Amino acid sequence: MRTKAIYAFSLVLVLLSACEEPFTPKGPYVQRLAVVGILSNSSDTQYVRVFKTYDPPGFDPYEVSEDQAIRGAAVEVTHGAAVIRYNETLISRPDTSRFNDKIVAYASKYRLQPGKTYDLDVTTPSDGTAHSSVAVPDTGWVTLLNPWLLTTSNSAGGDAEDLVVKVGISSLTAGYMVRFYLDYEVLTNSVWVETKTEMPGLIVIIDTARYYSYPKLLRRTSTPGPPGTLQTEGASFMIRAYVEKLKDLGRQYGNDFRLRSFIFILTQVEENLYTFYNIANGYQDAISIRLDMPDWTNIKGGVGIFGAMVEDSLYVPISN
Numbered sequence: 001m002r003t004k005a006i007y008a009f010s011l012v013l014v015l016l017s018a019c020e021e022p023f024t025p026k027g028p029y030v031q032r033l034a035v036v037g038i039l040s041n042s043s044d045t046q047y048v049r050v051f052k053t054y055d056p057p058g059f060d061p062y063e064v065s066e067d068q069a070i071r072g073a074a075v076e077v078t079h080g081a082a083v084i085r086y087n088e089t090l091i092s093r094p095d096t097s098r099f100n101d102k103i104v105a106y107a108s109k110y111r112l113q114p115g116k117t118y119d120l121d122v123t124t125p126s127d128g129t130a131h132s133s134v135a136v137p138d139t140g141w142v143t144l145l146n147p148w149l150l151t152t153s154n155s156a157g158g159d160a161e162d163l164v165v166k167v168g169i170s171s172l173t174a175g176y177m178v179r180f181y182l183d184y185e186v187l188t189n190s191v192w193v194e195t196k197t198e199m200p201g202l203i204v205i206i207d208t209a210r211y212y213s214y215p216k217l218l219r220r221t222s223t224p225g226p227p228g229t230l231q232t233e234g235a236s237f238m239i240r241a242y243v244e245k246l247k248d249l250g251r252q253y254g255n256d257f258r259l260r261s262f263i264f265i266l267t268q269v270e271e272n273l274y275t276f277y278n279i280a281n282g283y284q285d286a287i288s289i290r291l292d293m294p295d296w297t298n299i300k301g302g303v304g305i306f307g308a309m310v311e312d313s314l315y316v317p318i319s320n
Contacts, residue, residue: 029055033070033127033302037120038273039136041112042311048075048086048106050122053303062098069104070124077108078119084108112308114139115170115228120306132299132306137170137268138228142178142314149239150262150316163237167266168230169220170310174274177217178235180242181263184249187256194260197249203241210244217269217277262316272298273307 037048052068054061075086086106093103112118115138122130145164169176180199185192200212215235222231249257269277279296297303 031055031127033122033124033130033299034068035120035122035130035132035299035302035304035306037132037304037306039112039118039134039308040311041114042309044111045107045109046077046086046112047091048077048120048122049103050075050106050124051104052127065098067099067101067104070127071104072125073106074121074123075106076121078121079113079116084110112136112310114310115172118308122302128301130299130301130304134272134298134306134308135172135270136308137173137270137310138230139310140170140173140176140230140266140268140312141168142264142266142312143167144264144314144316147316150242162239163242165235165237165264165314167233167235169222169233169266169268171224171227171229171231172270173220173224173268174271175217175219175269175277176233177215177267179215179265179267180237181265182245182249183260183263185258185260186253192258196263197245199237199245200241201235201237203238203244205244210248212241212245217267217274219274259318261318264314264316266312266314267309268311269309270307272305273309276305276307 032053034051034053035048037046039046050070050073052070054064054068056063071088073088077084077086086108089105089107090102091105093099093101114136117133117135120130120132120134143166145166146161149161149163163180165178165180167176167178180201182197182199183194184197185194187193198214201215202213204211204213218233218235220231220233222233225231275296276298295303298306
């Protein structure tokens, strides 16, 4: 008993002495190379950003007002036997509220090939090297099971049936999203100008207020098959949301508005990008509360993300 009492007293002394040390939530800082690159078949130009992590003087990262981009890096993407070299370029910054200089990036013109693997290698003048790899999802398919609901005569009633979309996704796909766009023309200065608006998936009407909800990235529910195969998934759009959105456009433009077509776009993302997206956006439900943000990266020799996304679309013309 005496030994236990001495041990407890000694432990109290240690804890008391530790309380004299100033507390800080910031751990030891080690500067690292950061790389961000998302390959996509929706553009014929691919980009990679290379920069350094930084240690803000306080606790707010937005206190740092200078971009930490690294210039003069060698950026290469290997696809089979082909080596694709990226060139340094400057891109206009859409938001200058924090950084007012142009974005330093590395770019190369080539079309992404679905179903293939791409390797990334980055070598900087003084901040080390980084490597990553990504397997791109295969080309998918999109079909609308009940397109007749898009005609005004059948949809004006509202709630009888939802628009049902079936998609085929790759075995390499971790998450997917289906978006619905309305392609229309607006008469502007006696000229019909083509434009496009995303249509909501859901609507909640409270008194006269309308609350629209738009599709989000979903985790696949089907079991991945052998490499190169596609599995069937689905999505639905509330027909009432479509009807109310059409009414909004009619009120906005009146007779200076005419429909052209409907477009359904399937976006597939592989495991790396899906994981990074969910960590960055947190739990996407109204119940979960999570304050931590795990460190995750697929960049060897640094931090960041090298991922890929593939888009496929379905064009539905307006029936006369």
